[in-house]
Amino acid sequence: MPHSLVTIANLSKEKILSLLDNAARFEAQPNRRLLEGHVVATLFFEPSTRTRLSFETAVNRLAGRVIGFSDAANTSTSKGETLKDTIMMVSNYADLIVMRHHLEGAARYASEVSPVPIINAGDGANQHPSQTMLDLYSIQKTQGTLEGLDICLVGDLKYGRTVHSLIMAMRHFRPHFHFVAPPELAMPEEYKLYCRQNGISYEEHTEFDASVINNTDILYMTRVQRERFTDLMEYERVKNVYILRASMLTSTRPTMKILHPLPRVNEIANDVDACPQAYYFQQAKNGLFVREALICDCLDIQV
Amino acid sequence: MKDKLQVAALENGTVIDHIPSKLVFKIVDLLGLQNQESSVTIGYNLQSKKIGKKGIIKVADKFFTDEEISRLSVVAPNVVLNIIRGYEVVEKKTVVMPDELHGIVRCPNPKCICNNEPMPTFFHAVDKEARILKCHYCEKELHV
Numbered sequence: 001m002p003h004s005l006v007t008i009a010n011l012s013k014e015k016i017l018s019l020l021d022n023a024a025r026f027e028a029q030p031n032r033r034l035l036e037g038h039v040v041a042t043l044f045f046e047p048s049t050r051t052r053l054s055f056e057t058a059v060n061r062l063a064g065r066v067i068g069f070s071d072a073a074n075t076s077t078s079k080g081e082t083l084k085d086t087i088m089m090v091s092n093y094a095d096l097i098v099m100r101h102h103l104e105g106a107a108r109y110a111s112e113v114s115p116v117p118i119i120n121a122g123d124g125a126n127q128h129p130s131q132t133m134l135d136l137y138s139i140q141k142t143q144g145t146l147e148g149l150d151i152c153l154v155g156d157l158k159y160g161r162t163v164h165s166l167i168m169a170m171r172h173f174r175p176h177f178h179f180v181a182p183p184e185l186a187m188p189e190e191y192k193l194y195c196r197q198n199g200i201s202y203e204e205h206t207e208f209d210a211s212v213i214n215n216t217d218i219l220y221m222t223r224v225q226r227e228r229f230t231d232l233m234e235y236e237r238v239k240n241v242y243i244l245r246a247s248m249l250t251s252t253r254p255t256m257k258i259l260h261p262l263p264r265v266n267e268i269a270n271d272v273d274a275c276p277q278a279y280y281f282q283q284a285k286n287g288l289f290v291r292e293a294l295i296c297d298c299l300d301i302q303v
Numbered sequence: 304m305k306d307k308l309q310v311a312a313l314e315n316g317t318v319i320d321h322i323p324s325k326l327v328f329k330i331v332d333l334l335g336l337q338n339q340e341s342s343v344t345i346g347y348n349l350q351s352k353k354i355g356k357k358g359i360i361k362v363a364d365k366f367f368t369d370e371e372i373s374r375l376s377v378v379a380p381n382v383v384l385n386i387i388r389g390y391e392v393v394e395k396k397t398v399v400m401p402d403e404l405h406g407i408v409r410c411p412n413p414k415c416i417c418n419n420e421p422m423p424t425f426f427h428a429v430d431k432e433a434r435i436l437k438c439h440y441c442e443k444e445l446h447v
């Protein structure tokens with residue numbers, strides 16, 4: 001049955017693993033004519049060039065056609081059209097809608113009114129399931145497994161939706177987390193509660209130093225954004241504390257990899273790019289294969 | 304004496320009892336009783352052994368729907384509805400919070416789709432004891 005993808009929170013372990021298997025097939029052979037005769041709409045009510053290009057490339061490599069818009073400013077939405085009306089109109093033309101919206105819950109609501117499947121490409125601070133799936137894919141690919149890994153999350157753990165979704169997705173795989181953040185951006189209590197309720201062990205740190213960097217399989221960096229701080233003095237104090245430099249990577253585990261949802265600002269110094277642990281550009285590329293798998297799954301196309 | 308009886312006794316209708324006094328007018332508002340055609344009797348600051356000062360609302364010829372009762376569960380979870388027919392209490396209903404609340408509670412998140420589209424709100428009861436709801440759309444939790 002064709003179906004929407006709004007969140008990864010309710011995906012079973014088997015489902016996640018089978019999607020990752022399919023993504024690996026697309027990595028081996030990205031160009032397959034599985035979407036021939038299909039039209040996919042990419043509706044970006046909020047601009048995100050990176051995510052849109054990745055989805056549109058996925059459709060193109062599967063021989064489907066793309067319609068849509070990259071910014072709601074020039075559409076009828078800016079004239080006050082409801083989301084429902086836009087979705088109903090577009091579903092007349094497309095077999096699948098990939099949408100990004102600045103309002104939380106927009107994709108869930110769209111999936112309830114739309115006659116065609118919806119893929120959530122980000123709804124405000126809420127969910128971004130294809131990002132989470134590409135994170136999982138990158139972890140599995142670099143570590144050979146998702147089971148029993150040490151994962152270190154660094155930076156803005158308070159507002160960073162990618163790290164929250166990653167915790168939820170990893171619940172099936174017995175991870176051990178290190179949360180490294182300044183007190184202002186510490187992991188919210190509700191996610192720590194989620195960890196305890198789901199048997200996920202974690203440690204919290206405010207220092208970003210060798211003791212965490214050398215004892216992890218995955219170092220997941222996030223942006224520390226100036227606009228998150230009410231106290232700019234505090235921002236100035238912490239912004240340089242959570243910067244990763246090549247000199248900090250001399251004694252890591254041999255298979256340790258650095259992930260980042262991108263775009264980065266200054267939290268990963270440029271000299272890290274040449275280190276063998278740097279994986280963030282490959283991680284972004286993996287997004288293509290994962291999105292090919294997700295699109296086919298939502299349309300119930302066998303891979 | 305006759306007048307007093309008229310207030311006290313209800314031939315047919317509903318008596319909402321065990322309302323915390325401060326919530327009486329909130330419930331009147333929530334159930335739209337200011338627009339009720341039949342007689343409505345409101346008492347508050349009455350003595351109650353259970354809850355200190357309680358309120359009571361008697362509505363003649365009115366039997367509330369499950370939907371209206373689930374509205375009540377949000378503001379006053381422990382009130383009791385006595386269904387009266389022929390001066391007799393034929394049924395006592397305790398208000399319980401339903402698993403899903405449609406169009407009853409407002410989402411406090413201004414960036415939630417439900418505050419930006421013409422659509423009813425939708426909450427799931429996460430913890431009925433602790434009175435925690437979760438927005439079906441933005442997934443934010445709400446204490447009621």
Ligand SMILES: [Zn+2]
Pocket residue numbers: 105410411412415416417438439440441442443
């Ligand atoms: Zn909401």
